[in-house]
Amino acid sequence: MNFASDNWAGAAPAVMSALARHNDGFSPAYGTDPLTDSVSATFNEIFEREVAVFFVATGSAANSLALASCAKPGGAIFCHSGAHIQVDECNCPEFMTGGNKLLSVKGPNGRFSADALREKMAQVPDGVVHHGQVASVSISQATECGTVYTLDEIGAIKDVCRSRSVPLHMDGARFANALVTLGCSAADMTWKAGVDLLSFGATKNGCWCAEAVVFFDLDAAKSFEYFRKRGGHLFSKSRFVAAQFEGYFQDDTWLTTASHANGMATRLAEGIRQAGGRTAWAVEANELFPILKRSQMEALQAAGAKLYEWPAEGLAEGHAPASDEVCVRLVTSFATTDEDVDAFLKVLSGTV
Amino acid sequence: MNFASDNWAGAAPAVMSALARHNDGFSPAYGTDPLTDSVSATFNEIFEREVAVFFVATGSAANSLALASCAKPGGAIFCHSGAHIQVDECNCPEFMTGGNKLLSVKGPNGRFSADALREKMAQVPDGVVHHGQVASVSISQATECGTVYTLDEIGAIKDVCRSRSVPLHMDGARFANALVTLGCSAADMTWKAGVDLLSFGATKNGCWCAEAVVFFDLDAAKSFEYFRKRGGHLFSKSRFVAAQFEGYFQDDTWLTTASHANGMATRLAEGIRQAGGRTAWAVEANELFPILKRSQMEALQAAGAKLYEWPAEGLAEGHAPASDEVCVRLVTSFATTDEDVDAFLKVLSGTV
Amino acid sequence: MNFASDNWAGAAPAVMSALARHNDGFSPAYGTDPLTDSVSATFNEIFEREVAVFFVATGSAANSLALASCAKPGGAIFCHSGAHIQVDECNCPEFMTGGNKLLSVKGPNGRFSADALREKMAQVPDGVVHHGQVASVSISQATECGTVYTLDEIGAIKDVCRSRSVPLHMDGARFANALVTLGCSAADMTWKAGVDLLSFGATKNGCWCAEAVVFFDLDAAKSFEYFRKRGGHLFSKSRFVAAQFEGYFQDDTWLTTASHANGMATRLAEGIRQAGGRTAWAVEANELFPILKRSQMEALQAAGAKLYEWPAEGLAEGHAPASDEVCVRLVTSFATTDEDVDAFLKVLSGTV
Amino acid sequence: MNFASDNWAGAAPAVMSALARHNDGFSPAYGTDPLTDSVSATFNEIFEREVAVFFVATGSAANSLALASCAKPGGAIFCHSGAHIQVDECNCPEFMTGGNKLLSVKGPNGRFSADALREKMAQVPDGVVHHGQVASVSISQATECGTVYTLDEIGAIKDVCRSRSVPLHMDGARFANALVTLGCSAADMTWKAGVDLLSFGATKNGCWCAEAVVFFDLDAAKSFEYFRKRGGHLFSKSRFVAAQFEGYFQDDTWLTTASHANGMATRLAEGIRQAGGRTAWAVEANELFPILKRSQMEALQAAGAKLYEWPAEGLAEGHAPASDEVCVRLVTSFATTDEDVDAFLKVLSGTV
Incomplete structure (x- = not known):
């Protein structure tokens, strides 16, 4: 009767088996190995377009580095008042972004509405240097309350983002759980709905340690490898993450x-x-x-x-x-x- | 004939087997599991005293977070001109330390001498705010040139550190390789010689991903868990690192x-x-x-x-x-x- | 009928006159001049004890650097929801502190109560790394609402600070205005009430550019000159600030x-x-x-x-x-x- | 016989007089005053084109904020081994840039050559994440050795910058001294020679506190006000700097x-x-x-x-x-x- 957390489990058999399968022999380090290429191709298939994928060590790292890639001096990041990045990451987002401020948007059921976001964003008008500048918006899918945004809700939030020209980030620590609930495609739940960058979590859903940042805007991804390395998040034996993802995706595990x-x-x-x-x-x-x-x-x-x-x-x-x-x-x-x-x-x- | 790097290999059998052995069942997350306790006790035995051990994702993270824990505003970190932290970590040390500057000490064979260190440190005298202040010294054991500091050399460097009241850090990405060369104990090569904090690398020597920061000064370790979490380096399913270390240490693997x-x-x-x-x-x-x-x-x-x-x-x-x-x-x-x-x-x- | 802000005025005659008086001749740079010594002695008199005084360029710098000097990794700074540091400083505090988070305490009239502070602080319990750690508390005197904390209110807030072992900072951008309202001494309103470090503002009250950080705990001040210089806030011709303070304090101006x-x-x-x-x-x-x-x-x-x-x-x-x-x-x-x-x-x- | 430093002097009469002249009355704060507009227009005249000018508190701030505006994650800034930013600013550049590394280029007479720069830059090749990425180049005019780059030398350095697509920054703490030596126009010595952004120092040459960052690329200047404010460098009574510049430029003072x-x-x-x-x-x-x-x-x-x-x-x-x-x-x-x-x-x- 262990319901403490999904990160109290180990790795799913398919994941552990892939890890063992790819243990032998030599393979280039730092993500330049063929297995990483193959897994990246799988990401492209899953998202039905070319994406840029970067493995990192933890979900906090994925979120914080993603937000760092679109940070601004004096930047404001908008998220739910109960978001993991706001209350559970020991200021990792603030640190990685050079001090961006996380502004809490309130809303029932762990979600905020487009209207609530718009109203909160009005606190950071364009051109008033004292208040900083809007930098990004982050939603969690599934949320910390175990609920899920509908595609329409995401689309409405995306419209607010577009109106202020900031990217929409999705914290997908429980991406798969939300996805099967909605019954839509991964593309539908992300870039087709307006998500620009995604923390793709697999650890909680059956891996040991498999987190990735996924960019749908390839240009925005160009500096990301430097953000990752600067944060100490480029694994040398990176194929051990790639192997987990291979097992994770295999046969729709x-x-x-x-x-x-x-x-x-x-x-x-x-x-x-x-x-x-x-x-x-x-x-x-x-x-x-x-x-x-x-x-x-x-x-x-x-x-x-x-x-x-x-x-x-x-x-x-x-x-x-x-x-x-x-x-x-x-x-x-x-x-x-x-x-x-x-x-x-x-x-x-x-x-x- | 693959001599590209020791991080092109996978995991040693003992490590892979320990990982598989600890895959079943539920275990507390974030390093609060019994296996981590047991591995920590092994660290105590290996170092013949109580130490504080923190797992992190990579060697760069271990180095940079260790140096962050003893960083100062305007701080200077002294290391060899060819040190990994100086040339191969994409400014992760500078970033994690709030902009500490890495000052290169020169010396043949990848090592610097106590004299060379003393001379370089004189460029940062006490009390001259423009030049900043001395913060720490880092040596690599083994070095980037594949050489090893003798215990006497480490002791002499420690004396210089003590004369300026800064801690001595050891980048032990290839700790075991240096240790078997010297044929001394891990205690001899570290705290008994004057090392205050250590990046203990196991990845290159047979793990997938097992790096730790080891503090010999328990007081100095008190804030470290916050540095680690702020950097996104606290694994949720942390036992998968502990398991690797268990296999790594078992039977002197x-x-x-x-x-x-x-x-x-x-x-x-x-x-x-x-x-x-x-x-x-x-x-x-x-x-x-x-x-x-x-x-x-x-x-x-x-x-x-x-x-x-x-x-x-x-x-x-x-x-x-x-x-x-x-x-x-x-x-x-x-x-x-x-x-x-x-x-x-x-x-x-x-x-x- | 200009009531836009107190920073729309120029300098008071006594201040301008002191600036002109000290314009001639040569004087050591970077705060090592005799006039700075003399003004520092005046600060000691005003506060009825030895204090450590550091001039900086702006009130935002004073606040942010003061908070940086007591920042912690993953640190939480508690302030009023309408505090200048929270809403008007473009994340300068977050930036200078390596990403400390400003947690808003609510309260009527621009002030928060000791009880409200205690309750908010409970969100950051000791030893839960995900939530970070308490770092400092900041109150504004006078507040952004033009109100003033009583000495008893400050004392009660200090008790909460002591219970969590964090320092109490006072943003004194309008320090003099609050002081004359209370009719107490500067010592009463600060260290005797439990304030540990103070942003002492003089710009709004008759100077061009005269802001100082005042430490009542001399040990805590030891690294501050490095924080200041690292932030680009050490004036070369520092005596022009000292001169303003001389005029400011002269004859109780x-x-x-x-x-x-x-x-x-x-x-x-x-x-x-x-x-x-x-x-x-x-x-x-x-x-x-x-x-x-x-x-x-x-x-x-x-x-x-x-x-x-x-x-x-x-x-x-x-x-x-x-x-x-x-x-x-x-x-x-x-x-x-x-x-x-x-x-x-x-x-x-x-x-x- | 005071030859200690040019920052041991006070303010030149024309500067002091302008400061007194603009002391009366109310004027908008934070650089939105008419005097700032007028002084900005003078900058345009001096540089024979539209420029973006931002006042900051110190030369260190000007340099560091300028470099921050073009910083990159893992970025390398190239400067002379004896440059002020390298040895005299207490890591302010590293701090403001999120940990960019200052790589020393050597050369006689306080100057480095285009060839020496090119060779040093080769240590940071494109696309090798471990070594970071080239971010900017900074030259001092006049240098710390009291020498001056010729226009041809600057042009050759600019060519190297262009070949790696990084901006060229000039630390002009002694800009006027270099200018009268070369006998050319301010435009010749800056943007016409390839300088992209400039720390324009006036403090050492007759002001109390008048430093500015000048952008020749107006697009690159767009975020700068946020960098400045985030660093605590936006003066409230900013006209006191504008006044100094007015006096400084008047009658070619x-x-x-x-x-x-x-x-x-x-x-x-x-x-x-x-x-x-x-x-x-x-x-x-x-x-x-x-x-x-x-x-x-x-x-x-x-x-x-x-x-x-x-x-x-x-x-x-x-x-x-x-x-x-x-x-x-x-x-x-x-x-x-x-x-x-x-x-x-x-x-x-x-x-x-």
Whole structure:
């Protein structure tokens, strides 16, 4: 019953097997190997166009380096108030961008609307040097609340970006989970909707360490290798990342693992609902945030369930946790089993 | 005949096997897992004292973050003119340190002497704000020339550091190779000789991606986790690095692989000498820099040998490459075979 | 009727005269001149203890460099949501601190309470690397709303700082204006209340360009000259700043100019009240924010009054501007005359 | 006999008088005042084209911010080994540029040649990420050795810049002194010769604090105001700098003061030569570096002369100081008098 996080799992079998398969022999370092070329070609296929792909060490690095590539002196980056880049990356974005400021846009369900973005951006008008200048916009797909932006929502946000001539970045730490939810193509969810650069995360969905920055604007990618190297993020034995991606994409492994994780989350949510519970936000990917009685949480933990208590901010009255309630976070992954889910729900239904 | 670099190899069997062994099940993320604790304890044993160990993604990151932890405003970092941090890291040290300046100390054989360091440091006297202030000293062990500092040399450099109250950093990208050459303990080569913080590299010597910053001064390590995270270098599934280290240290794998690599380099050097050739610098680890006739290099390349032409700077007249000669770099690793060496020497001896 | 800003005035006669007086002859550069020594001694007298004083070019530089001197990797700086450092300095604080994040504390009247600070600080608990670490707290005295913290309020904020072991910075761009309002000593308003480092502004109150960072903790000041020089803020002909300070402090010029400015603001506020108007916040220094009918503002502007429309955020319903109203900012200075005030009030009273 | 530095003088009468003249009344802050417009127009006239001018606090700031505006991740800035930006600015350039590295080009007389530059630049080839990328070139005019680049020399350096597509920056801390030496126009010495951006210094030549960055490429200037503000270098009462420039340019004050300073240096040099002495480098501006017997230097100091001992690096044997000799630096300015020069030479000729 381990629902602590999707980064508590190891690597999916297809990924581990690809890693072992490519372990033998010599191969050029620093991303100049044939396997990297082959994986890059797969990225092109997935996105239905030529893209520029750069492997980096972590999701924080992917986000921060992507934002650094479009940073400006005195730049403002707009993101959700609960975005990972805003609250969970120890100022990596600020550091990598030479001090760009992350301005929080608010919105329910972990998403912000185009209108909310437009209004926030008005705080940084063009030509007023004291306030700095708009630099970029970042959305998370799936969000930190386990919800997913629709294509229309992304398109509307893109329009605001275009109106101020700034690029749209997507933090895709859980890209695959969002993708299988929407059921659209990777191209649909990114450049066709107006995304300019993407943090493509694979670690949480079945790799050890496979994160990439993907540029849809090849010109904008030209300096990126220098940003990456300046940040210490160019792996020497880079093929070990390429190998993971090969296994990840092979036979649609990534979609399968994401579907599985999402399915487990859905089952959990349904079980909780049947047990009379509710979740803080809609369950649209592989995270769910049930609001439980504190006694229920304690019973679950006593039974061995791993989960985190979570601050459930911004919930409407009536929906927010009552005084004897608590919001918890459950995360599922490729490694979550039906047995885990069943065991969890059984404990839950045995509590009052 | 692949002597291009030790980072062209994959992972040693013991490392790959440890990675596979620890793939199953759930484990806490971000370095809070039991395996990391166990590996940290091994570091303590190897260094014969309690140390603070932090995994990071690359050797450049290890160096730059270590130097960032002791950076000062207007700080000067002293290193060899050919040091990796000076010429091969795309300003990662400058960036991570908020603009510390790397001052090159010169010296033959890839090493600088305590005297040369003292003289260079005099360019940054205490209390002259225009010139900045001394911040740290970094030595590479083994050096970029494939040579190794003796313990006495390190001790003399440490004395200069102490006289100016700055820490001594060691870039140990090829730590194991230097260690087996000196035949001393890891403690002898580091803190007992005066090293304060260490980039402990394992990637080149048989891992996929296993680099660590090791602090011998635990107080100095207190902020380091923030430097690491701010740089995007805290792995989520951090156990995959811990697993590599477990395999690396198991049954002295690391010393075995390093000894093997060094031995291959020694054999190459002897064969070259017997063929009437010479090397630019003494062969003390797993790199050698033969000075060949250009025609020899071309014959070797035609026969499939992978090697790089190398700028042989600072060599005395008579020893430096003549007009029809060229200096090349050969690097050996755990994956280099006797057959590779034999084949290379056979081609060489067949040339004039 | 120029109430646009106190930085629209020139230099007060005593300041200009000191500048002319010290123009002749040669004097050591970079702050090593006798006049700087003499002015530093005056700072000691004013603060009733030995302080470390550093001249810098601007108030933004003073704030940002002060905060840089106590920055931490992943550091969080707490300030009011409307603080100058947060909204008006083009990310200079973020840049100078290597990417520290400014977290906004909310509170009415441009001030935040100790309780609000404590609650906000709880978002950055000790030991959670993802959220960074607390670095410093900054208050503005007087505030951007023209209000002033009481000594008790500062003391309570200091207690919160101490509980998390971070220094308390005061942005004193309008230090003198606040001081004469409180009627206490400069020592009372700073280190005796718990302030650790101070941006001491004199430009707005009668100098051309005279800003200083004042450290009450001499140890904490040790590296500051390097921060200043690294930021390009060490003047060569530094005595021209020293001269301004000499004139500024001579015969209590600075208190006289501040009293005058505050008095003009008070008169304006009273006149506005008598004309049936109100101000957004209490008038406690040399800024006031009347809420006027839009037609009144336009009449004043038509009559030649210089003033800025201002976003009056955070006002309670009933008090906030109605749909036909607008909040404006008026700033007075040493150069504001009774005639200016009379003229303004006359126009105002002639409107409906 | 004060020859310590040109920044030991105060402000020239025309400058002081302009400052006083513009002290009255209100004027918009932050460089939006009419006086700044008028001074900007004067810059256009002087440079015979439209330029973009930005006032900053210091010469270090001018250089560093100019270089920041054309910085690149992993960027290399090429300058003379003795350049002010390399040895006297406490890493301000490295800091402001996000860690660009200053690579020293060597050359006699404080100048480097186009060939030396080309050779050094070859160390940073295009497309090798480890070595970073070329970012800019900076020359000092006049140099730190008191010499001046000819227009042909600048043109040849410009050709190298163009061949690698990087801008050419000129550190003009002593711009006027070089200009009157060459006897050409300011346009000739800058953009017509290939200079792209200029640190225009006026402080040393008769102002209190008047430094500007001048862009000849208006597009390249577009972001500069944000760099300036982010560095804390936008003055609020900016007209006090504009006023100084007005006085500086009025009636060719700047050329007169520079001619005077240069003339004083020439007279000193001739007197030294007649007394059997020599200078380390040709005297082409307002600095000279006599090589004196140590006893002579001591006699001069005993007589009250202010001068600095100077490291005379890179001098040919026979020309370099002998064991009983010492190199000193003398700097003249608008404030140097014939009497100072006479007194100095009289003491010198009385010594053996």
